[in-house]
Amino acid sequence: MASILFSVLLALSVLSSPFLLNANAHSKLGFSADLIHRDSPKSPFYNPTETSAQRLRNAVHRSVNRVVHFNEKDASVNSPQTEITSDGGEYLMNVSLGTPPFPIMAIADTGSDLLWTQCKPCDDCYTQDDPLFDPKASSTYKDVSCSSSQCTALESQATCSTENNTCSYTLSYGDKSYTKGNVAADTVTLGSTDNRPMQLKNIVIGCGHNNAGTFSKKGSGIIGLGGGSVSLISQLGDSIDGKFSYCLVPLSSENDKTSKINFGTNAVVSGNGSVSTPLITKSQATFYYLTLESVSVGSKNIKYPSVSDSYGSSGKGNIIIDSGTTLTMFSTDFYSELEDAVASSIDAERMNDPQNVLSLCYSATAKLNVPVITMHFDGADVKLDSSNAFIQISEDLVCFAFRGDDQLAIYGNIAQMNFLVGYDTISKTVSFKPADCAKM
Numbered sequence: 203m204a205s206i207l208f209s210v211l212l213a214l215s216v217l218s219s220p221f222l223l224n225a226n227a228h229s230k231l232g233f234s235a236d237l238i239h240r241d242s243p244k245s246p247f248y249n250p251t252e253t254s255a256q257r258l259r260n261a262v263h264r265s266v267n268r269v270v271h272f273n274e275k276d277a278s279v280n281s282p283q284t285e286i287t288s289d290g291g292e293y294l295m296n297v298s299l300g301t302p303p304f305p306i307m308a309i310a311d312t313g314s315d316l317l318w319t320q321c322k323p324c325d326d327c328y329t330q331d332d333p334l335f336d337p338k339a340s341s342t343y344k345d346v347s348c349s350s351s352q353c354t355a356l357e358s359q360a361t362c363s364t365e366n367n368t369c370s371y372t373l374s375y376g377d378k379s380y381t382k383g384n385v386a387a388d389t390v391t392l393g394s395t396d397n398r399p400m401q402l403k404n405i406v407i408g409c410g411h412n413n414a415g416t417f418s419k420k421g422s423g424i425i426g427l428g429g430g431s432v433s434l435i436s437q438l439g440d441s442i443d444g445k446f447s448y449c450l451v452p453l454s455s456e457n458d459k460t461s462k463i464n465f466g467t468n469a470v471v472s473g474n475g476s477v478s479t480p481l482i483t484k485s486q487a488t489f490y491y492l493t494l495e496s497v498s499v500g501s502k503n504i505k506y507p508s509v510s511d512s513y514g515s516s517g518k519g520n521i522i523i524d525s526g527t528t529l530t531m532f533s534t535d536f537y538s539e540l541e542d543a544v545a546s547s548i549d550a551e552r553m554n555d556p557q558n559v560l561s562l563c564y565s566a567t568a569k570l571n572v573p574v575i576t577m578h579f580d581g582a583d584v585k586l587d588s589s590n591a592f593i594q595i596s597e598d599l600v601c602f603a604f605r606g607d608d609q610l611a612i613y614g615n616i617a618q619m620n621f622l623v624g625y626d627t628i629s630k631t632v633s634f635k636p637a638d639c640a641k642m
Contacts, residue, residue, distance in 0.1 A: 230441065230442075230443065230466060230467055231400070231438070231441050231442050231465060231466040231467070232442075232464075232465065232466040232467030232468040232469075233392065233398075233400045233464075233465050233466065233468055234462050234463065234464040234465070234468050235295060235296070235392045235393055235400075235462070235463050235465075236295070236296065236393065236460045236461070236462065236463075237293045237294070237295060237310060237448055237450070237460065237461040237462060237463045237525075238293065238294045238295070238296075238307075238460055238461075239292060239293055239294075239451075239453065239461065240292055240293065240294060240309075241257040241258075241260075241261065241453070242460070244460065245294055245307075246294075246307060246331065246332075246420040246421070247294075247418070247420050247421075253597070254453070254594075255594055255595055255596045255597060256596075257453075258453060258593055258594065258595050259557075259595045259596065261292060261453075261528040262528055262529060262559055262560065262593075262595060263559065264292070264528065265527050265528035265529040265605075265614060266529070266559060266605070266607075268313075268526060268527050292525065292526050292527075292528060292615060293309070293310045293450075293461065293525060293526070293615075294307050294308065294309055294310060294421075295307070295308060295309075295310040295392070295425055295463070296392075296393045297317075297390055297391065297392055297393070297425060298390070298391040298393075298399075299319065299335050299340065299388055299389070299390060299391075299407065300335065300337070300339065300340025300341075300342060300343055300388050300389060301340055301341045301342040301388075301389050302339075302340075303389075303391045303399075304335050304336070304339070304340070306319055306332065306335065306422035306423060307332070307421070307422055308421065308422050308423040308424055308425045309421055309423070309424050309425065309526075310425045310427055310463065310525070311424050311425065311426060311427060311428070311525075311526050312427045312428055312490060312523075312524055312525045312526060313428060313488065313489060313522075313524050313526050313527075314424055314426040314427075314428055314433075314488060315426035315428045315429075315430035315431075315432050315433040315436075315488050316356075316359075316371070316373075316406075316407075316408045316424070316426050316432050316433075317390070317405065317406075317407045317408065317423070317424065317425050317426055317433075317434055318371075318373075318381060318383070318407060318408030318409070318410055318423050318424055319334075319335050319407070319408075319409070319410065319422050319423030320334050320335070320381075320410045320413055320422070320423065321334060321335050321336070321337055321383060321384075321409040321410055321411055322334045322335065322336040322337070322338070323411065324411060324412075324413075325411050325412045326412045326413070326414055327410075327411075327412070327413050327414070328413055328414055328415065328417045328419065329419045330419050330421075330422060331419050331420055332422050335409070337384075337386065337388075337409055340388055340389075342388050342389045342403070343386055343387075343388045343409075344386060344387045344388070344404075345368045345369070345384050345385070345386050346368070346369045346384075346385040346386055346387055346406070347367050347368065347369060348362035348363075348367050348368070348369050349367075350369065352369070352385060352387065352406045352432070353369035353385055355406075355431045355432055356369070356371055356385060356432060359371050359372060359373065360385060368384060368385075369384070369385040370382065370383065370384055370385065371383060371384075371385050371408050373408075380412075380413065380414060380415060381408070381410040381412070381413040382410065382411065382412040382413070383408055383409045383410035383411045383412065383413075384408075384409045384411065385406065385407075385408060385409075386406070386407055386408075386409045387404045387405065387406055387407070388404075388405065388407055389401055389402065389403050389404075389405070390402045390405040390407070390434075400465075402434075402437075402438065405434065405437055406432050406437060410423075426488075427446070427525075428487075428488035428489065428490070429483070429487045429488055429489065429490060429627060430487045430488045431487070433488070435625075435627060436627070438465065438466075441466065442465045442466035442469070443466060443467075443626075443628060444626055444627035444628035444629075445465070445466055445467075445469040445470065445624065445625065445626050445627070445628075446463065446464060446465050446466075446469045446624075446625050447463070447464045447468075447469040447470075447471055447622055447623060447624035447625065447633075448461060448462065448463045448464065448525060448622075448623055449461060449462050449620075449621070449622045449623070449637050449639035449642045450525070450615055450618055450619045450620070450621075450623075450639055451619065451620075451639045451640050452589055452619045452620055452639070452640075453593075453616075453619070459639070459640040461639060462639070462642055469624055469625075470624065471622050471623070471624030471633035471634070471635050472633075472635075473635065475635050475636050476622075476633050476634065476635035477579075477581070477582035477583060477584065477633065477634055477635075478581065478582055478631045478632065478633040478634075479492055479493065479579035479580050479581050479582035479631065479632055479633075479634075480492075480493065480518075480580055480581065480630060480631060481625065481626070481627070481630040481631055481632050482518050482519030482630075483519075483630065484519055489522050489524075490522060490523050490524070490625065490632065491518075491519030491520075491521065491522055491523075492519065492520075492521050492522075492523050492579055492580070492613065492632060493517070493518050493519055493520055493521070493579060493580040494506045494520055494521045494577065494578070494579055494580075494611065494613075495578045495579065495580060496578045497540055497575065497576065497577055497578065498574075498575065498576040498578065499540065499543035499544050499547060499573050499574075499575055500543075500547055500573040500574060502543050503578075504536070504539050504540055504543060506520065506532075506536060507533065507535070507536060508520070518580075520611060521610075521611040521612065521613050522610060522611070522612050522613065523612075523613045523618075523623075523632060524612050524613065524614065524615070525615050525618070526615070527612045527614040527615065528603075528614050528615055528616055529560075529603055529604060529605045529612075529614045529616065530603065530604045530605070530611075530612065530613055530614045530616070530617045531604070531605055531606075531607045531609070531610075531611055531612040531614070532604065532605075532606060532607070532611050533606065533607070533608055533611065534606035534607065534608050535606075536606075537604060537605065537606030537607075538606060540604065541561065541562050541602065541604075541606075543573075544562060544572075544573060544575070544591075544602060545562055547571075547572075547573035548564070548570055548571060548572065548573070549571065550564050550565070550568040550569070550570055551564070551565070551568070552564060553565055553598075553599060555595070555599065555601060559605070560595065560601035560602060560603075560605060561602075561605075561606075562601060562602035562604075563595075563599050563600065563601040563602070564599075564600055564601075565598060565599070565600075566594055566596075566597065566598050566599055566600050567598070568600075570588075570592065570600070572588040572591055572592060574586075575590075575591050577613075577617070582633075582634060584621070584634045585636075586617060587620065589619065589620070590603070590616060590617045590618075590619060590620070591603060591604075591617075593616060603616045603617070619639065620636065620637060620638065620639050621634050621635060621636055621637060621639075622634070622635040622636075622637040622639075622642075
């Protein structure tokens with residue numbers, strides 16, 4: 203998966219967003235939709251010839267490539283750019299654009315903001331299996347003007363045509379991939395799980411007329427669920443009280459249950475077993491940062507290094523939580539200490555990963571007595587199940603689903619499976635509650 207450059211830092215916060223475009227902004231919404239893992243039989247990415255272990259191995263490789271999505275080390279003060287990956291994430295959502303509703307299946311990404319898709323007429327588009335969205339066929343589609351708050355919110359992503367006063371966007375990609383098109387507003391319909399589709403009016407979208415590079419022909423765009431001002435979450439704003447949550451079904455689930463994403467009143471995470479930790483805001487508003495204080499392996503507590511970053515946050519917000527990254531990533535020094543503690547607790551012969559991606563592996567037939575691993579976030583202890591810690595990546599190999607990487611730490615989706623994970627962008631908290639996600 204190639205890395206790409208996302209050429210903007212969205213500085214506007216959710217609370218001060220200049221536009222809340224949902225027509226129901228003054229009424230409180232509560233609805234849920236399906237989150238489809240890209241390796242599910244319901245996904246266009248599904249390959250029936252692969253084994254479940256091969257699919258997991260591929261997800262691990264995508265996870266390693268996606269780390270650059272969050273790497274701010276190359277982003278200088280004068281150049282608000284950061285690396286991201288073009289395939290966006292691990293989960294998909296069915297949405298419809300326009301009136302009448304035109305269905306697309308797009309990647310749901312907590313690590314990006316703009317909802318965009320390829321549009322007719324395509325001056326230069328990558329091959330896409332599904333039909334392209336035709337803005338002329340939608341009675342509710344409106345190009346956004348240069349002077350509008352929607353255009354100015356896009357900052358350096360936006361350009362303006364003096365000829366017709368319409369706002370355009372450009373996402374330029376480090377591997378020479380790119381998407382360019384019109385910034386527009388249209389109705390977005392989410393397929394709700396209670397079979398009552400939720401119509402969201404005047405949502406800002408990117409209508410791409412010139413897109414090329416390493417995008418997959420099986421995908422139809424990206425649904426940005428990040429913290430920036432043009433993300434779907436921020437645009438819904440007060441109408442969903444800034445809340446969304448998801449419950450990720452384990453990849454090993456045999457019954458092909460679909461994960462769920464919830465919004466508004468449906469997204470509240472509370473009750474017995476729920477814990478909450480502060481959501482830290484940084485200058486890169488897209489990403490959701492938490493503060494990890496330590497990790498316990500059994501009774502051994504390993505303190506997470508509190509190093510001030512270039513933004514002077516004094517160790518606060520030292521890990522990104524992301525649904526689109528498979529593995530959990532730590533700095534190599536901390537990971538090494540964590541791996542030693544886990545390995546010393548398991549009485550079994552270690553095996554090597556032939557692809558050298560994961561470093562703590564055992565025979566799949568070995569009886570592993572996996573120690574209890576607890577993530578100690580600021581104010582929230584999250585106790586992982588063995589299925590959150592070890593994954594089977596081949597017929598004969600199970601490996602620790604954590605990895606050392608000296609870029610920013612990421613709390614990945616395997617560690618989040620079978621937890622109800624709730625984001626409250628107004629109260630600035632993320633909550634966790636153990637759950638059987640296949641039954642939700």
